[in-house]
Amino acid sequence: MSNRSEKTIVDIAEALELSVSTVSRALNNHPAISLATKEKVKKMARKMGYRPNTLAAGLRNNRSKTVGLIVPRISMFFPATITTIIQNKLQEHGYHLIICQSNDSYEQEVALVNTLYSARIEALAVSTTLFTTDFSHFDVFKKHQIPVVFFDRVPKDYDVKIIKGDDYAGGYKATEHLIGKGCKDIVFVSGPLTCNLYTERLEGYKDALQKAKIPFKKSRVFYQELTRENAWQTCEKIFAQAPYPDGIFATNDTTAITMLEYCRKHNIAVPGQVKIVGYSNDPRTEIVTPSITSVDQNPATMAERVVAALIEMVQTKPGVGKFSQEIIPVQLAERESSAGTFKKKKK
Amino acid sequence: MSNRSEKTIVDIAEALELSVSTVSRALNNHPAISLATKEKVKKMARKMGYRPNTLAAGLRNNRSKTVGLIVPRISMFFPATITTIIQNKLQEHGYHLIICQSNDSYEQEVALVNTLYSARIEALAVSTTLFTTDFSHFDVFKKHQIPVVFFDRVPKDYDVKIIKGDDYAGGYKATEHLIGKGCKDIVFVSGPLTCNLYTERLEGYKDALQKAKIPFKKSRVFYQELTRENAWQTCEKIFAQAPYPDGIFATNDTTAITMLEYCRKHNIAVPGQVKIVGYSNDPRTEIVTPSITSVDQNPATMAERVVAALIEMVQTKPGVGKFSQEIIPVQLAERESSAGTFKKKKK
DNA sequence: CATTTTTATGCAAACGTTTGCATGAGTCAT
């Protein structure tokens, strides 16, 4: 039992008194090889415990059978769900996935893009940092015609394949829903405006207000990283003095949940006194009391579109089919936190 | 601007009229190269937009700078947390991580182990399937002396590096806690006994009962995959007829949360009528009403130990330091679901 | 049977690095 060294196709070739090329072709089901030898080779390969060396193969034909993924963090519901699906689907297609987290740091993102390039990934899927506004670090990929797919958090004015949720519609629907429930004074808790998600949701919010002839007030919009601490502080500001809002639209569920906690702790009735809507339809919104209405972004379909785009782009090398933008629809998942309707009297 | 082809060290060498070896060494900070040329080479490399080809380097020295990770699924709290940390730390050490999900399927696990081997990863970290009892698919790695670290869900009777939580203690502490609160009839909701986690937690449960002189009843233990559906059904069984239990120890938090939902829906008071303890200290246990007591497994320290072990094993090639087993302590996070003490009267 | 076509296999170069060994130039003590 040769214990030490790993078997190569050369070993197989020697054992069978064949040339390495024949062995290589046999293992790859090349049509020019007779069925008999194919069988023979494969059998021997199995017997010798041979495993192809993907590095060598990759070097030879510039195909690493690996794609890269960069997300802000894999522990948040939305990216986690997407990542899970992408990983599973890609696995089915015989591709590896190198998953990286930028931790919402621009510098890390830049570094990752470069090391992933060095690793010779065949394609890259990215959801950018909150703060990425310059996309030139992706130029290497463009230059070398390596497919890149952006999803969810995507670039503005950068010619590239984009798959995103319908954030404008999400903002609009959520706000419209609150208005429909009689809310007249709706706080909008936004992430940093450097990120497309929030600007678009904000647009939706504004337009919905306008349509209902409710004036937009700058003072009712908060821009911040959507952490628990920030959410709590925002509540403290909001509820420091009257008039209190009667609706809160939080652009992520962590924020919605935290604000709900604040309300419960301070005996502010939800949805009796203030109604809350979140964003992403994180399953946590269902187990909380009251459960929270949230905008569902259909992560599964988004993930599937991303995979489809990756595979398609990898197959058809040239940059055919000019970069397109796909928009995944969203819909509101109504729950208790926005139930009931306020009377007309208000204000 | 040469747009097409990627620059190699050969190009740099030509441009500078140096040999490729010098360029290679210069880029790798080899001591034998003069500072002057190092500078010159690096400058040119930058100018030409050179990126090292890790595949080629990896092929040459059998070092892919990549490690593999197999977990059941990356969307569950505990593995997600661990994965996140491992990924970040490894990134700091200049390693890539190929993250794979077995989806709790033994067949997938076997397949993954093989493809990861082919990808020439330098080390592998694994948390096995619920159903993995035969570990021979990992023999390839042992045979070729590639480090493997098992964590959380680990093999029994397989000589290998193991890092696990103190599941016995977890089971014991949780049960002891419930007993301390006056519970006399504690249901144990277990996962499949093919997985070490559950057998050990069960042992802890049994021993705690015994110490309190409470008889162990087989009928109070449920073995099942810990899905929401199963948890719900178990509740239906338990509460189908008296006597009802006064304590529930669920060996994961999803189950605990679901059972709490059941109780709320059926007006069974928690913790007034039945007390609940979960396992893993998933943050969801905090946002639910009432919040759920749970066993914290210190995922961060576990992840750090895994990374430390991986790095150490990768550095010191030979299988030195015979395979050890590390046990990470656990502690109970007490919350509302097990608050208050039952009177002595009971039964 | 001679020629063409088909089928199956082999040769050798190439992919981009790294590294042991060799070499030439400079430094230093004698």
Added chain:
DNA sequence: ATGACTCATGCAAACGTTTGCATAAAAATG
């Protein structure tokens, strides 16, 4: 000035595949 050393660099092989081209044998054609 000579030999012993150090220092910086170059040569060429090697890592394990894949693949264009060549070739030998077999089959088909006239």
